[in-house]
Amino acid sequence: MAYVIHWETLGVYRKYHGHVGGDELLASIQRIEADGRFDHIRYVINDFLEVAGHDVSAVQLRLIAAIDQAATLSNPNIRVAIVAADAPILALAQHYVAAAPPYPTEIFPSVAAARAWIAVSPALDLPRPLLGR
Numbered sequence: 001m002a003y004v005i006h007w008e009t010l011g012v013y014r015k016y017h018g019h020v021g022g023d024e025l026l027a028s029i030q031r032i033e034a035d036g037r038f039d040h041i042r043y044v045i046n047d048f049l050e051v052a053g054h055d056v057s058a059v060q061l062r063l064i065a066a067i068d069q070a071a072t073l074s075n076p077n078i079r080v081a082i083v084a085a086d087a088p089i090l091a092l093a094q095h096y097v098a099a100a101p102p103y104p105t106e107i108f109p110s111v112a113a114a115r116a117w118i119a120v121s122p123a124l125d126l127p128r129p130l131l132g133r
Helices: 022-033 036-040 058-071 087-098 111-120
Strands: 003-007 011-021 043-055 079-083 105-108
Touching: 003 022, 011 022, 022 043, 022 058, 043 087, 043 111, 058 087, 079 087, 079 111, 087 105, 105 111
Parallel strands: 011 043, 043 079, 079 105
Antiparallel strands: 003 011
């Protein structure tokens, strides 16, 4: 497993390291979004600073965006911070952000900068969508 998930009071800090595979990235997202605590969080910080490489495909990025879109039905009030410095990881993050993810998403050079953005961002208070109407 090339990631560790830390549940915090209002969010999740997920740290990736080594080589990250596309299937592993998908599994880490599904693991958080399937957890009962997911409905109450307000942020996810994805720390890629210790990643040496990845093999995430464009198809897998689109699948991640679709999974995130479905997750907004459970919790539409999340901000996503991506922390990256390595050029290939930055390119991957920029590709994801360019795909217009359903959650406000920004890229940062440090965890401290990501946490500062979360701290000063106005709280989201969107209602959950009504299904079947």
